[in-house]
Amino acid sequence: CKKCLDKVIDTYPSKVKKNRQKHMLIKQSDETQEIQANTRTIPGIITNRGCAFAGCKGVVIGPLRDMVHIVHGPVGCSYYAWGTRRNKAKTKGDEKNFINYCFTTDMQESDIVFGGEKKLKEAIREAVELFNPAAITISATCPVGLIGDDIKSVAAEAEKEYGIQVLAFDCEGYKGVSQSAGHHIANNILMRDVIGKVEKSEKEIPKYSVNILGEYNIGGDGWEISRILNKIGYEIVSIMTGDGTYEELKNTHNANLNVVQCHRSINYISEMLETKYGTPWLKVNFIGVNETIKTLRNMAEYFGDQELIDRTEEVIAEELSEIEETFEMFKKMCEGKTAFLYVGGSRAHHYQGLLKEIGIDTVMAGYEFGHRDDYEGRDVIPYIKLDADTRNIPDLHVEKDEKQYRLYLSPERLQKLKEKMPLGQYAGLIKEMKDGTMVIDDLNHHETEALLKAVKPDVFCSGIKDKFISQKMGIFSKQLHSYDYSGPYAGFKGAVIFAKDISAGINTPTWSYITPPWKKEPIIEGKINEEVN
Ligand code: CFM
Numbered sequence: 243c244k245k246c247l248d249k250v251i252d253t254y255p256s257k258v259k260k261n262r263q264k265h266m267l268i269k270q271s272d273e274t275q276e277i278q279a280n281t282r283t284i285p286g287i288i289t290n291r292g293c294a295f296a297g298c299k300g301v302v303i304g305p306l307r308d309m310v311h312i313v314h315g316p317v318g319c320s321y322y323a324w325g326t327r328r329n330k331a332k333t334k335g336d337e338k339n340f341i342n343y344c345f346t347t348d349m350q351e352s353d354i355v356f357g358g359e360k361k362l363k364e365a366i367r368e369a370v371e372l373f374n375p376a377a378i379t380i381s382a383t384c385p386v387g388l389i390g391d392d393i394k395s396v397a398a399e400a401e402k403e404y405g406i407q408v409l410a411f412d413c414e415g416y417k418g419v420s421q422s423a424g425h426h427i428a429n430n431i432l433m434r435d436v437i438g439k440v441e442k443s444e445k446e447i448p449k450y451s452v453n454i455l456g457e458y459n460i461g462g463d464g465w466e467i468s469r470i471l472n473k474i475g476y477e478i479v480s481i482m483t484g485d486g487t488y489e490e491l492k493n494t495h496n497a498n499l500n501v502v503q504c505h506r507s508i509n510y511i512s513e514m515l516e517t518k519y520g521t522p523w524l525k526v527n528f529i530g531v532n533e534t535i536k537t538l539r540n541m542a543e544y545f546g547d548q549e550l551i552d553r554t555e556e557v558i559a560e561e562l563s564e565i566e567e568t569f570e571m572f573k574k575m576c577e578g579k580t581a582f583l584y585v586g587g588s589r590a591h592h593y594q595g596l597l598k599e600i601g602i603d604t605v606m607a608g609y610e611f612g613h614r615d616d617y618e619g620r621d622v623i624p625y626i627k628l629d630a631d632t633r634n635i636p637d638l639h640v641e642k643d644e645k646q647y648r649l650y651l652s653p654e655r656l657q658k659l660k661e662k663m664p665l666g667q668y669a670g671l672i673k674e675m676k677d678g679t680m681v682i683d684d685l686n687h688h689e690t691e692a693l694l695k696a697v698k699p700d701v702f703c704s705g706i707k708d709k710f711i712s713q714k715m716g717i718f719s720k721q722l723h724s725y726d727y728s729g730p731y732a733g734f735k736g737a738v739i740f741a742k743d744i745s746a747g748i749n750t751p752t753w754s755y756i757t758p759p760w761k762k763e764p765i766i767e768g769k770i771n772e773e774v775n
């Protein structure tokens with residue numbers, strides 16, 4: 243509520259208050275609302291954001307399982323990026339899978355002083371000799387950019403020497419204002435150097451061929467989505483990048499539709515694929531029963547064949563009949579509760595429908611690093627002012643590939659469909675929120691604590707950095723990044739697992755044994771001194 247928000251920011255020095263105000267709003271559908279996003283966090287504020295390295299290596303390229311991903315930097319960055327996102331991967335046949343490993347140059351002080359290129363060359367040699375991977379990536383961490391190691395030349399030399407692709411990512415942590423910069427860097431290199439490498443004739447491309455973009459197989463979500471799509475009759479060419487492979491990635495342009503789950507992390511590639519190869523992209527959401535059904539129906543309508551449409555309905559009916567009873571039971575246990583959602587750049591939107599289905603209202607939602615289009619919809623893109631941090635990560639310019647450009651649908655049919663479904667479009671988080679609910683960008687720890695105290699939602703859906711703040715206050719917290727080691731949450735069966743986990747978390751008697759700090763301590767109210775200019 244407005245009063246809560248005012249109270250939260252009232253304790254700030256005036257400059258900070260002015261800044262933070264622009265990152266918050268109370269939804270009002272009779273107004274066009276604007277939010278400030280993708281700008282620098284004020285130094286000193288405890289943010290949940292990560293860095294460009296996390297977005298590039300940790301999020302986008304890390305899940306590709308048949309490549310060796312070398313982290314060039316101190317061991318801490320490597321350790322941090324080691325399997326922590328729970329992006330699952332399985333070996334199929336004799337394919338390679340290095341997902342359980344952590345490869346690092348383990349830079350020491352002497353490497354920082356004298357340069358780390360020699361160590362990097364050595365690491366590539368070792369990786370090739372020991373693992374013989376399909377390709378190698380090198381991700382730069384902060385010190386690499388600061389000392390000026392030339393990872394691109396090392397990669398180019400290694401490519402010649404070993405005859406495999408070695409991709410260099412200049413994703414030093416300090417680039418941009420968050421993980422988001424790393425997504426962009428990763429998208430550019432994958433598009434420029436990997437996608438498009440396999441030429442196929444039209445006849446070789448299966449009719450119902452799709453790519454799943456922005457799905458990282460956290461807790462097995464990608465597997466559950468693939469199971470449903472395969473059951474209907476779709477062929478998945480490439481999944482980007484959860485349990486994905488270098489070999490599949492090269493083929494990404496050989497599909498008839500791209501479906502985009504996480505818009506934030508992959509919209510650069512989805513746009514470039516359309517420009518270069520003519521493949522349209524459809525914004526989908528496999529989180530929640532209704533959203534999954536809507537997605538499946540949109541996909542079937544895109545292809546337009548009655549047989550596929552009928553098969554889609556058959557699968558929906560079958561899947562629904564398997565979950566309905568259990569789902570209903572959990573709903574009864576959650577009905578009437580409220581939630582806060584604070585996650586990276588898409589889940590704070592994607593989970594609102596699923597929560598609603600089990601009777602939970604979202605009263606506050608926000609992204610760590612979403613851009614204005616993730617909040618307000620892609621229509622605002624032309625009006626977004628780019629600051630220096632964003633301009634630092636250049637857009638990759640692509641043009642129509644005369645040889646491989648194909649239109650599956652006529653431009654007229656595509657235009658018609660665009661009026662019915664989010665093809666090349668995303669309406670953003672704010673649109674679906676109820677009037678009076680709060681939207682907050684880059685929510686920090688002070689604001690988290692103050693708002694939890696003021697609003698006391700029944701569940702706080704967030705990540706590891708703030709989970710325990712909430713639980714020590716007696717408010718159940720569900721991690722929407724790692725799923726608290728549960729999942730999958732996608733699709734029909736995933737919705738039931740989610741409902742079960744939320745219902746257990748809300749209804750456990752644990753919370754009544756916790757006395758929140760505000761019940762036993764006097765609260766010191768105060769104001770931080772204004773800065774002296
Ligand atoms: Fe996309 Fe993601 Fe997310 Fe993201 Fe992330 Fe993630 Fe996330 Mo953690 S790609 S934006 S950078 S859906 S790692 S799998 S959970 S913050 S909301």
Ligand code: HCA
Pocket residue numbers: 291292293296297300326327328421586704705706707721723724
């Ligand atoms: C990242 C990864 C992360 C962190 C999750 C969390 C993930 O931001 O680099 O803070 O709980 O999903 O693993 O978003």
